Amino acid sequence: MWAAWTQGEEETRALAARLAAGLEPADVVALIGELGSGKTRFTEGACRALGYAGRVRSPTFVLVHVYRGRLPIYHFDLYRWELPGASAELAEWEEWMDGGGVSFVEWADRLGTALPERAILVRLAHAGGERRRVVVEAPPDRWARLRPHLPPGEEAGETATREAAGAPPPREEG
């Protein structure tokens, strides 16, 4: 697990671009965080780095947008999605997610157990004003290849303790 704060949407996009450089076909980036926490800005930053220069907006009503980058990009937004009765949709999405593209899934927590185990979890949370707390996790084998792409951040133990203690962001030195 990796964690850091971003200040303003540009920093969130820049972080996403770093992560995107390490993405591989069939990766699923699960974006979890409340309204306005930056899930779409994160996706946008990643899309730019993947070579897609067009508009990136939450596909809130259509559920998925498909973009062309160096890989096909599937951008999901499950805010309005109801799991009951949607199994046909889900089967189709799983086929897309397992294919040669990369997927970004806003509100991925709504997938429940249908979220692929290999997913890269990106948790975003409001931390006051334009500050966001960003936590990235992935299964160990995937993490080993992804971690080198991320900037220095807090690693597991320290973060867990800090969050458990409800500690505020550390002050910048100097």
Ligand SMILES: Nc1ncnc2c1ncn2[C@@H]1O[C@H](COP(=O)(O)OP(=O)(O)OP(=O)(O)O)[C@@H](O)[C@H]1O
């Ligand atoms: N550090 C930050 N990172 C990302 N966005 C930020 C940050 N600070 C401020 N913002 C603002 O917060 C908003 C984030 O919007 P965004 O659409 O990315 O959120 P979202 O999580 O996708 O919301 P929704 O759940 O409605 O889809 C934007 O207006 C952006 O300018």
Ligand SMILES: [Mg+2]
């Ligand atoms: Mg969004």
